[in-house]
Amino acid sequence: MSGAPAYPSDVPRPKAGEAANPAPPTVARVRIRFAKRGRLRFLSHRDVARSVERAVRRAGVPVSHSHGFSPHPRLSWVGAAPTGTASEAEYLEIGLTAPVEPSELVTALDAALPDGLDILDAAVAEPPSLADRIDASRWVVELPGVAPDALRAAVDALLALDTLVVERVTPSGRRQIDVRAALASATAAGSHDSLPSGTDGAGVCAILTAVVRQTTPAVRPDDVLGALDVVAGLRSPVPPKATRTAQGLLDDRGDLADPLGPPRVTTQV
Template sequence: MARRPEGPPPPPVVQRVRLRFAKRGRLRFLSHRDVARTFERGLRRAAVPMAYSAGFSPHPRISWVGAAPTGAASEAEYVELALAVTVEPALLRAALDAALPPGLDVVGAVAAEGAGLAERIDASRWVVRLPGVAEPELRGAVAELLRRDVVEVERATKDGRRRFDVRAAMVLAVCRAENDTCAILEMVVRHTTPAVR
């Protein structure tokens, strides 16, 4: 007979809240795992009434989508929280923002309805500063990239080195100059597997 944890089952999910947060300054160097642990501590400090998974090792029910890579700042990271009690999203946002360290800033909260985050977000907007690169040089390289149907790169994955097409993931790429010696590349990139970064 299968073992069951003692005690009553966890309370059901009664509300989902979708948060948008920013990863700024020195905290851009946190890994996704570090961000997740920091959020869990912040949720406890802010006394957010989280819903928990069942079993012998219950965890707060948190859904993450498309984490920014370590070292990249972001103004639009998203997470969805499953709650055991209905709350006002604006109050949750303020309490959690106060409980998180400066640099992890909760900038928006809404009651989540319908499809989950993974079904709603299929692309990201990236802004890349390129010090030492002049805008005409970048413009030429981007034009060549966009002219091609396939641009393969090789990347190390957990399953070894793998080649994949980055061109298919690119929806839009625009160049501009910050100054004479720094170009900026703005891109819209589809979420693919493995992710194009």
């Protein structure tokens, strides 16, 4: 029995080497830095991606799409922050079918996104790739109810080690993660904080700043806190709040280079 033809007679067949249902070509790429703030820090990466895709459509951005019968917008993501953490330094790259001024893209996308997902910077993409411009992150973690001196002692104990492995439970099983190998630097500071009445340590809040290299699997703020618990029994009486403040290439001074680089446009949100 003969099968049905691959293409109906009234539909032109693609030429050899040509994609079915070809989309307009990508003629430009723009890189974006955005923030994930407030209650929206509890969004998963998938939720953030869906929100950005909807904003791209609402703003009328000439985004390019993949070929085929189920085209997808060409949005490339790098190092998404874990669910539950805030960030001032999330990055994506958008493929475009027509050139767009970065400043116009910042304004249009920021207006189309909900408060808490805020577009901060934009730049025309230039070599090297965005992924090659990022190899570390800086995290600031607020630890209400923890005395700064206790955090300093725990940080010193962790930095004195050559290795410290913690275990993380993942959907694919348990993973062993060497936190110390990924930890480029860590410092402790303090501030005043208001805690619910009856909470131990009310009025104190230790602040951890840690620069963490990219590894596989990635070391997260809760992994660093788990390591501090192992070496010094350090725990916050209330959930800590972690914010990623920067991503980039780590230099010899411990600074992170801006992944966007010049030229760029910046908005104050």
